[in-house]
Amino acid sequence: MIRTEELLLNVGPQHPSTHGVFRIVLKLDGEVIKEATPVMGYLHRGTEKLAEQLNYTQIIPYTDRMDYVSAMTNNYVLVHAVEKMMSIEVPERAEFMRLIVMELQRVASHLVWWGTYLLDIGAMSPFLYAFRDREVIIDLFNELCGARLTYNYMRVGGVKWDAPSGWIDKVRDFVPYMRKRLKEYDKLVSGNEIFLARIKGVGKYDAQTAIAYGLSGANLRCTGVNWDLRKQEPYSLYERFDFDVPLSFNGDCYDRYLLRIEEIVQSLRILEQAVEQFPSGGETMGKVPRVIRPPAGEVYARIESPRGEIGCYIVSKGKAEPYRLKFRRPSFVNLQILPELLVGQSMTNLITILGGVDIVVGEVDC
Amino acid sequence: MSDKPEETPITHATESSEHAEQVEQDNDYVTERTEQVEDTPQARLDRLVEQLKHDIAEGAVEEAVINEVNGHLPTITVKKGHWLAAAHWLQVNKDWSCDYLRNLAGVDLGDELEVVYHLISLQTRREIAVHVKTEREQPSIPSVTPLWPTANWNEREVYDLLGIDFPGHPDLRRIMMPDDWVGHPLRKDYDPSDSEV
Numbered sequence: 001m002i003r004t005e006e007l008l009l010n011v012g013p014q015h016p017s018t019h020g021v022f023r024i025v026l027k028l029d030g031e032v033i034k035e036a037t038p039v040m041g042y043l044h045r046g047t048e049k050l051a052e053q054l055n056y057t058q059i060i061p062y063t064d065r066m067d068y069v070s071a072m073t074n075n076y077v078l079v080h081a082v083e084k085m086m087s088i089e090v091p092e093r094a095e096f097m098r099l100i101v102m103e104l105q106r107v108a109s110h111l112v113w114w115g116t117y118l119l120d121i122g123a124m125s126p127f128l129y130a131f132r133d134r135e136v137i138i139d140l141f142n143e144l145c146g147a148r149l150t151y152n153y154m155r156v157g158g159v160k161w162d163a164p165s166g167w168i169d170k171v172r173d174f175v176p177y178m179r180k181r182l183k184e185y186d187k188l189v190s191g192n193e194i195f196l197a198r199i200k201g202v203g204k205y206d207a208q209t210a211i212a213y214g215l216s217g218a219n220l221r222c223t224g225v226n227w228d229l230r231k232q233e234p235y236s237l238y239e240r241f242d243f244d245v246p247l248s249f250n251g252d253c254y255d256r257y258l259l260r261i262e263e264i265v266q267s268l269r270i271l272e273q274a275v276e277q278f279p280s281g282g283e284t285m286g287k288v289p290r291v292i293r294p295p296a297g298e299v300y301a302r303i304e305s306p307r308g309e310i311g312c313y314i315v316s317k318g319k320a321e322p323y324r325l326k327f328r329r330p331s332f333v334n335l336q337i338l339p340e341l342l343v344g345q346s347m348t349n350l351i352t353i354l355g356g357v358d359i360v361v362g363e364v365d366c
Numbered sequence: 367m368s369d370k371p372e373e374t375p376i377t378h379a380t381e382s383s384e385h386a387e388q389v390e391q392d393n394d395y396v397t398e399r400t401e402q403v404e405d406t407p408q409a410r411l412d413r414l415v416e417q418l419k420h421d422i423a424e425g426a427v428e429e430a431v432i433n434e435v436n437g438h439l440p441t442i443t444v445k446k447g448h449w450l451a452a453a454h455w456l457q458v459n460k461d462w463s464c465d466y467l468r469n470l471a472g473v474d475l476g477d478e479l480e481v482v483y484h485l486i487s488l489q490t491r492r493e494i495a496v497h498v499k500t501e502r503e504q505p506s507i508p509s510v511t512p513l514w515p516t517a518n519w520n521e522r523e524v525y526d527l528l529g530i531d532f533p534g535h536p537d538l539r540r541i542m543m544p545d546d547w548v549g550h551p552l553r554k555d556y557d558p559s560d561s562e563v
Contacts (some may be wrong), residue, residue: 040541040542041540041541041542041543041544044542046551048527048552049527049551049552084435084436085435087435211466211488212465212514212516213515213516214466214467214468214514214515214516225488227488246377248377249377295435297433297435298433298436298482298495299433299435300436300439300469300484300495302469309468311469313469313471313482313484315473323473324471324473324474324552326471326472328468328469328471332519333516333519333520336515336518336519365542366542
């Protein structure tokens with residue numbers, strides 16, 4: 001008689017496919033996962049505690065370091081929350097700049113995801129292509145604010161830097177460039193049979209489960225739930241632009257893959273319109289008191305980051321520093337469904353499913 | 367290498383999509399009701415408090431305000447002992463049907479601790495913030511993980527950083543700090559130069 005034993009396998013914290021220092025302990029029966037226990041906290045820097053001793057402008061650089069693949073949206077959620085509390089009007093030009101950098105960031109973030117996801121699954125070259133094109137966006141950001149990843153670009157009431165001359169034209173040129181590339185990528189990968197066999201029907205869940213687990217972003221929309229905060233609870237200038245929210249209904253890794261590709265297409269649409277409507281003049285900073293002291297009270301601001309609903313809950317006691325600041329991080333919330341998805345799957349699907357969730361560990365641990 | 371499959375499962379949510387129609391119908395329903403009863407945020411909040419008093423307990427709601435800076439968000443403070451019943455009520459009540467727990471945050475108020483829940487219904491888009499307070503010595507609030515599984519790690523985070531116990535939680539242990547950490551860093555009286563550090 002064959003004797004079988006359960007095997008405990010430790011994946012991470014240092015493992016390329018965990019995209020950071022994330023660890024997961026697996027109980028295996030042969031190659032089948034019986035139980036999965038995520039272990040987090042390796043990247044916990046106590047952002048929320050640190051923020052309690054800083055004024056609001058000083059907190060902005062810390063938001064860059066949460067989801068370092070999408071720092072612009074993190075900047076926005078914090079300044080948006082403070083502006084809400086203080087009823088600050090943001091000049092149109094500044095709001096246009098914010099929207100343009102946020103959509104560029106969404107494209108860049110999805111490109112990182114696309115490249116690394118395929119790398120996880122075993123395709124090397126898409127990673128190189130994705131990073132080549134992301135570099136174009138990073139260069140644009142570098143020209144704008146002198147940083148490649150941690151931009152510290154937005155301020156309460158506006159943005160720190162106006163667009164240098166010719167910058168908007170470069171964004172305009174980027175749109176057709178990226179569209180052409182995207183078609184190539186689609187041809188290169190999306191129909192590949194090996195790729196389809198690896199991700200179709202893998203990591204499947206339904207809308208009810210997704211809502212119960214509080215998923216957001218492509219992880220929620222892949223089950224057919226039409227929930228994109230840019231449409232449902234419009235902020236910034238999104239109401240002015242014509243774009244669609246891509247939806248799919250199978251809830252598997254393949255659908256999440258297609259959605260993220262389609263979201264790049266939609267972001268390019270927004271960018272195209274934003275560049276056309278970009279105001280020729282105007283301020284980049286609104287009227288903001290010298291010391292930012294939101295009145296006593298609380299606010300929960302949320303926006304659609306590339307990974308889903310990122311929220312910022314601020315409790316103010318009328319001081320220059322927040323009394324309590326809490327970030328609702330989409331990666332942290334989305335990751336919770338992982339143990340449920342993994343049970344009963346084979347070992348090889350671990351990477352496929354984890355990658356499909358699209359996490360950034362800096363945001364999981366915060 | 368074959369081309370992209372002909373039938374792509376992606377659709378676009380447009381005005382004519384099923385979900386959009388559903389929302390529109392709901393909106394019609396709401397406007398219809400405005401003719402009969404007042405439908406301002408304040409009136410809705412008053413009705414909610416009445417219903418909770420009637421269905422849960424007379425003293426269930428301690429405080430009810432409209433948070434104007436937060437888009438007129440109804441904000442209620444529920445007594446700890448009635449929270450689980452009220453949470454279930456908010457989840458199953460037809461008017462509210464809060465199926466989505468979007469945020470869960472713990473706050474150290476000084477004399478007491480509190481947990482703030484931001485709930486929304488993805489169908490009716492009704493939103494509410496609920497505060498639940500607990501005493502500083504041996505703080506505990508019933509876990510809502512059985513109602514909203516998304517509360518699981520959020521409650522673990524609050525337990526870890528603020529030391530609030532959540533009876534009914536399936537797996538309450540530290541999540542961010544090491545298991546042998548002493549103290550709860552987000553407490554206001556936490557000493558960062560702890561001898562254990």
